[in-house]
Amino acid sequence: MKIGIIGAGASGIMAAIQIKRANKNIQIDLFDINKSIGKKILASGNGRCNISNTNLSSKNYIGENKTFCQYALEKFSFKKFEEFCKSIGLLLDIKDTNKVYPLSNEAKSVVSLLQSQVNHLNINVIYETRIEKVSKENKKFYLKSKTKKFFNYDKVLISSGLSAAPQLNSTQDALIIAKTFGHTINLTYPSLVGLCMNSNYHHKLAGFKKEVKLTLLINTKIKDEKQGDLLFTKYGVSGFAVLDISQKASYYLSLKKHVSIDINFFPNLSKQELDKKIKILIHSNENEKLSTLLGGLISNKLPLVLLQECNLDLNIKAKYIYEEEINSIINKLLAWRVTIIDTQGFKHSEVSGGGIKTSEINNTTYESKKCQNLYFTGEAIDIVGYRGGYNLHFAWASGYTCAKAMA
Numbered sequence: 001m002k003i004g005i006i007g008a009g010a011s012g013i014m015a016a017i018q019i020k021r022a023n024k025n026i027q028i029d030l031f032d033i034n035k036s037i038g039k040k041i042l043a044s045g046n047g048r049c050n051i052s053n054t055n056l057s058s059k060n061y062i063g064e065n066k067t068f069c070q071y072a073l074e075k076f077s078f079k080k081f082e083e084f085c086k087s088i089g090l091l092l093d094i095k096d097t098n099k100v101y102p103l104s105n106e107a108k109s110v111v112s113l114l115q116s117q118v119n120h121l122n123i124n125v126i127y128e129t130r131i132e133k134v135s136k137e138n139k140k141f142y143l144k145s146k147t148k149k150f151f152n153y154d155k156v157l158i159s160s161g162l163s164a165a166p167q168l169n170s171t172q173d174a175l176i177i178a179k180t181f182g183h184t185i186n187l188t189y190p191s192l193v194g195l196c197m198n199s200n201y202h203h204k205l206a207g208f209k210k211e212v213k214l215t216l217l218i219n220t221k222i223k224d225e226k227q228g229d230l231l232f233t234k235y236g237v238s239g240f241a242v243l244d245i246s247q248k249a250s251y252y253l254s255l256k257k258h259v260s261i262d263i264n265f266f267p268n269l270s271k272q273e274l275d276k277k278i279k280i281l282i283h284s285n286e287n288e289k290l291s292t293l294l295g296g297l298i299s300n301k302l303p304l305v306l307l308q309e310c311n312l313d314l315n316i317k318a319k320y321i322y323e324e325e326i327n328s329i330i331n332k333l334l335a336w337r338v339t340i341i342d343t344q345g346f347k348h349s350e351v352s353g354g355g356i357k358t359s360e361i362n363n364t365t366y367e368s369k370k371c372q373n374l375y376f377t378g379e380a381i382d383i384v385g386y387r388g389g390y391n392l393h394f395a396w397a398s399g400y401t402c403a404k405a406m407a
């Protein structure tokens, strides 16, 4: 049997290794645009590679039908993944947060151990080759790059990922090929990405970072809440809490909905506690400017913008502030609404949301329901994980599950 695998990322590599381990007589051609395998794995987790998570369930994913991924997550559980890692000589560092990293703390060691398995199993990797067309005639598949044709495949797996980080040679080819076989594509959108704001002040706050609670509002209705770091940037906001909320924000932006975020700068204080702290500041030096005193509460980048947004005199002395003005400062600090107008786009996103409609793929085999012996895995499918190793784990698990069916 001859199998073609398009894309040597996490899911394609896993599938190739598992197929060969199940049956070494199967001939595999593994294609990738890049000069080496696992380019995105190398870039993951800032080069540290948050490779998996011990707490796996479809609850950690988003998609039209997120339960689609449950079967693969159970079949290739964290325990199974750990056994696989041991089998290639990769030791893991399991954090208290359930996130999993290579013990070496380097993505490089993950890729080099996978490469060693690929070599050991005689998987034929065809580098620097972008497959642009897949066709099927008389039960055999034909693959075509710009300059070459590849013949007579009994089965084909498309594991070529999606649009995030195009600088790493990501493509939308999986979707283009899937469409030629009659598949439906759900809207794709950048996910785990910084958000662009519409304001006349965010650039002044660039570099200001704080733990906050974010409330995502779609057409003013609450859709999500996350607590964690927020970082103001020249374009808007980033940081872990923003990345976490970005998945839904980006999806609704692509549907042209009104997206806004309420920032609570003091998620661990009640309104009364914050009021008390501000009054202590005011009474500490009533002849000082309020903007200077507020620097004792929060980064000194914020007070002037805060007073401006509350329509207060920027030079007002503490002693001249009224009770209702203190109240409006507190309300602003606890629910500072910003309008989100865009994301930073695929170039700066970690993953792509959307993709091939899950109802047209068999979730126990990853075979297309539109074309026998054609398979899809990984990011190309309309399943996207939260931050925390979930995206790589879905790539491993879908590659593994598909390989069991293909072999």
Ligand SMILES: Cc1cc2nc3c(=O)[nH]c(=O)nc-3n(C[C@H](O)[C@H](O)[C@H](O)COP(=O)(O)OP(=O)(O)OC[C@H]3O[C@@H](n4cnc5c(N)ncnc54)[C@H](O)[C@@H]3O)c2cc1C
Pocket: 006, 007, 008, 009, 010, 011, 012, 031, 032, 033, 034, 038, 039, 040, 041, 043, 044, 045, 046, 049, 050, 051, 052, 129, 130, 131, 132, 159, 160, 161, 162, 164, 165, 168, 169, 170, 171, 172, 173, 174, 349, 350, 351, 377, 378, 379, 380, 388, 389, 390, 391, 392, 393, 395
């Ligand atoms: C900067 C960054 C950091 C990340 N960090 C993490 C993290 O820490 N933890 C986590 O879980 N996830 C992380 N991710 C997401 C994770 O890397 C991906 O979700 C995962 O790699 C997807 O695996 P895949 O096999 O579906 O696709 P990919 O890994 O994207 O592999 C697809 C491969 O196919 C190749 N290809 C594309 N089109 C063609 C074609 N037509 N012909 C031949 N080859 C083709 C591509 O070049 C690529 O090598 C990160 C992503 C980025 C960009």
